[in-house]
Amino acid sequence: xxxxxxxxxxxxxxxxTTSAAPCEGVATxxxxxxDGLAVRTIDQLELDLTYADHHATTTFGAAGDPMNLPFSxxxxxxxxxxxxxxxxxxxxxxxxxxxxxxxxxxTTVQQxxxxxxxLLLRPPYGCTEGxxxxxxxxxxxxxxxxxxxxxxxxxxxxxxxxxxxxxHYGDRAVCLGFGLCRDGGTYCGGHELDGDPRTLxxxxxxxxxxxxxxxxxxxxxxxxxxxxx
Numbered sequence: 514x515x516x517x518x519x520x521x522x523x524x525x526x527x528x529x530t531t532s533a534a535p536c537e538g539v540a541t542x543x544x545x546x547x548d549g550l551a552v553r554t555i556d557q558l559e560l561d562l563t564y565a566d567h568h569a570t571t572t573f574g575a576a577g578d579p580m581n582l583p584f585s586x587x588x589x590x591x592x593x594x595x596x597x598x599x600x601x602x603x604x605x606x607x608x609x610x611x612x613x614x615x616x617x618x619x620t621t622v623q624q625x626x627x628x629x630x631x632l633l634l635r636p637p638y639g640c641t642e643g644x645x646x647x648x649x650x651x652x653x654x655x656x657x658x659x660x661x662x663x664x665x666x667x668x669x670x671x672x673x674x675x676x677x678x679x680x681h682y683g684d685r686a687v688c689l690g691f692g693l694c695r696d697g698g699t700y701c702g703g704h705e706l707d708g709d710p711r712t713l714x715x716x717x718x719x720x721x722x723x724x725x726x727x728x729x730x731x732x733x734x735x736x737x738x739x740x741x742x
Contacts, residue, residue: 535587536627548583550635552614555606563601601656606634617654637666644684672710698737
């Protein structure tokens with residue numbers, strides 16, 4: 514996915530209220546209102562973002578410079594299209610390098626308008642390390658068309674699914690394919706067969722077999738001609 518100019522403003526406004534208007538003067542903006550459940554102070558806020566088919570990460574704050582909750586920050590979107598932008602956020606709060614709070618959320622914002630998203634940092638709820646989860650579920654309140662990998666107790670964006678994600682509960686999620694793969698052909702997960710989009714499979718009876726991980730990604734090249742990059 515191509516990263517674009519996402520964050521034109523990175524100013525943290527401690528103790529901000531709605532009247533502080535962190536998005537003031539910005540054309541298209543999502544105000545992130547960050548609070549905590551048993552988390553009152555952090556020094557870094559890490560954001561993992563998917564928006565309009567793009568992915569980006571950014572960090573606010575610096576280790577050793579504490580920030581009291583709540584505060585609000587502007588998420589500035591500099592995109593020419595589409596008219597309605599879907600935004601999914603994974604927020605991680607750290608203090609002195611330690612993970613102390615996490616939350617996920619989604620919202621939409623129309624071009625030239627403002628929206629807001631409430632994030633409530635809470636102690637990590639313990640996903641299974643290394644496993645994949647669908648977004649938009651009780652496990653990960655993220656983009657329903659994306660996979661998230663549990664990394665250090667945090668569900669981090671992994672890949673977007675072209676045809677949807679399954680199952681919508683628990684781990685071991687995959688991107689859905691159409692189930693129309695050609696026997697003996699090679700396919701990336703989510704292209705004509707269910708699987709991990711960063712894994713190459715050999716089709717057998719419409720299922721993916723002989724999985725081969727693709728560290729640099731899997732390239733869709735046609736019916737049965739996919740390959741690791």
